[in-house]
Amino acid sequence: MQMHDILRQDPEIWRLFTCAEEYNETFRDSYDRFPHYMSNNREPFEPRASRHLAEQGYRPEYPDGQPFAVCLTHDIDSVYRSVLSKGYAALSSLKNGNFTKALASAKQVRSKKLPWFNFSEIMALEEKYGARSSFYFLALAPGDQDYAYDVRDLEEEIGAIADAGWEVGLHGGHRAYCDPEALAAEKRRLEAVLGRPVVGYRNHYLRFRVPETWEHLSRAGFRYDTTFGYADCAGFRNGMCHPFKPYDLRAGREIDILEIPLTIMDCTLDQYMRLDAGKAWEVTRRLIDATERCRGVITILWHNTYMEGERLKFYEKILRYCREKGAWMASGEEIWESLYK
Numbered sequence: 001m002q003m004h005d006i007l008r009q010d011p012e013i014w015r016l017f018t019c020a021e022e023y024n025e026t027f028r029d030s031y032d033r034f035p036h037y038m039s040n041n042r043e044p045f046e047p048r049a050s051r052h053l054a055e056q057g058y059r060p061e062y063p064d065g066q067p068f069a070v071c072l073t074h075d076i077d078s079v080y081r082s083v084l085s086k087g088y089a090a091l092s093s094l095k096n097g098n099f100t101k102a103l104a105s106a107k108q109v110r111s112k113k114l115p116w117f118n119f120s121e122i123m124a125l126e127e128k129y130g131a132r133s134s135f136y137f138l139a140l141a142p143g144d145q146d147y148a149y150d151v152r153d154l155e156e157e158i159g160a161i162a163d164a165g166w167e168v169g170l171h172g173g174h175r176a177y178c179d180p181e182a183l184a185a186e187k188r189r190l191e192a193v194l195g196r197p198v199v200g201y202r203n204h205y206l207r208f209r210v211p212e213t214w215e216h217l218s219r220a221g222f223r224y225d226t227t228f229g230y231a232d233c234a235g236f237r238n239g240m241c242h243p244f245k246p247y248d249l250r251a252g253r254e255i256d257i258l259e260i261p262l263t264i265m266d267c268t269l270d271q272y273m274r275l276d277a278g279k280a281w282e283v284t285r286r287l288i289d290a291t292e293r294c295r296g297v298i299t300i301l302w303h304n305t306y307m308e309g310e311r312l313k314f315y316e317k318i319l320r321y322c323r324e325k326g327a328w329m330a331s332g333e334e335i336w337e338s339l340y341k
């Protein structure tokens with residue numbers, strides 16, 4: 001039986017799965033997001049829809065018989081330290097004025113050893129645990145909100161990530177989730193650097209509208225999205241810890257894209273939920289264990305700027321814990337391929 005047919009058997013589960021409450025919601029936060037505090041889903045740590053699927057015999061298989069999967073992801077919001085990024089923005093405007101000498105000196109200032117140029121360190125750490133991940137890059141134009149780097153300057157780094165077998169996906173900007181033209185322009189920009197079609201997507205600030213963003217992404221040619229989670233609370237937004245094809249309640253049909261729902265964003269734990277390291281781990285472990293019980297996929301978002309000190313140790317703790325459980329730790333693209341290609 002198809003996943004949707006099983007979920008429809010229980011009207012309450014179907015409402016949860018399809019995010020029925022979000023269709024009528026009038027209040028959205030200043031980033032146009034549906035916050036968890038407005039939701040009727042008072043059990044965000046329980047994958048209720050996925051549990052129903054598992055009880056009805058839904059049993060996804062992963063490579064080498066691994067019991068569940070971890071989708072590891074990194075949003076690349078910045079690659080330069082803030083002081084330098086201000087200088088870089090100024091220099092970028094010089095670049096637009098064709099002051100090529102100014103640009104040449106800017107390139108000397110921009111050492112690749114700067115802390116947030118840490119892609120190879122992240123990959124080396126993950127490799128130690130037999131894991132791979134996805135890197136989502138912004139592909140904004142000068143003048144766009146949060147334009148912090150030009151993706152065309154990262155051709156070497158992006159090539160190295162892709163050549164190593166990690167994924168490069170698009171981190172859509174502030175407008176991309178609701179503006180198909182912005183979305184297409186950003187996709188083209190990244191593909192010109194990557195030299196191949198982009199498969200995976202996550203929107204900046206987790207900006208997302210049910211069901212419109214899925215429709216836009218599907219039409220733009222993305223194969224999966226992994227934006228769908230709450231910024232203000234870790235957990236399972238629609239009770240799912242399995243990747244799924246979304247269902248458009250207005251059009252009454254399935255949307256042709258895979259959602260790999262986001263479960264834990266790093267800054268959700270400390271900045272939104274205000275958890276100390278001990279409590280943050282308690283929640284994280286609980287979500288991993290719940291995913292394991294359903295043979296699901298738990299998606300972790302750890303920014304490249306969270307890869308130092310105690311935050312880096314926390315990320316490594318996740319890798320260690322999941323490896324001990326024998327989980328398959330992979331990029332979004334690998335998970336999409338294993339399920340649908």
Ligand SMILES: [Zn+2]
Nearest residue numbers: 075077204205
């Ligand atoms: Zn972002």
